[in-house]
Amino acid sequence: MSAEELTDSPVPWVAGHIRRFVETGGQARPGMNDLLLTTRGRRTGTLRRTALVYARDGERYLVAASNAGADRHPAWYLNLVADPAVTVQVGSQTFAATARTATAAERPRLWLLMVETMPSYRGYQETTKRQIPVVIVEPAV
Template sequence: MEEEIVDSPDQWVAQHIRRFVETGGQARPGMNDLLLTTRGRRTGKLRRTALLYARDGDRYILAASDSGADRHPAWYLNLVAEPGAVVQVGAETFAVVTRTATAEEKPRLWRLMVDMMPAYQEYQETTGRDIPVVIAERAV
């Protein structure tokens, strides 16, 4: 029996996940969208959310912005607790290993994210926390 995946409680994100699945990953053509499935650090349940990503070679780069909220998003905290996750890009699904970008790596990777979506800079200016950048690499 396949384990149940719980989609984001945010209504807009949950609708976006449904469109992503229904369209084989083409919910918003021209946008770098992916689905990220993590294991809940407290519940142990599989949790799925939709995120924008940038590419850095073979790596997928994510910003844990939570739209500038003063707390880290649950998906990021789940990855800190368990760095293994599953990503769906387009119709392809694969396992990844994640980590938070180091202080040396972050400026260049953050610029990739802001260049793709300038609102990330506004999110950083809105919150008192430093928005983490996550690097996801295919698991071998």
């Protein structure tokens, strides 16, 4: 992605978290695995940035499209399904990556990694009828 203008999440607490992440060089919540994910809006083409908790699976980053247990997928997830080319910031490092939804065969093990990282995901899954997608983010080569 180029140096186009970024639009941060319209959700006030997420926008505040993004601001703290940027101000602290990625240390907004010490001890938490947070990253910034930038996707391209599927309808507008605008670069959109959100903050997410991640788990690691080798060199890959995992995020959950939990939307706090809502019955609809978060916009960032719909954006990366439409265009899997994303930008990720972990700490002060920013890199291009490709994102995809874990397959049915991959998901059980990866979901456990997400729940170990953020136990509240288990409760989120219990409150929604949809299966919360696990997204695999692989740094571009």
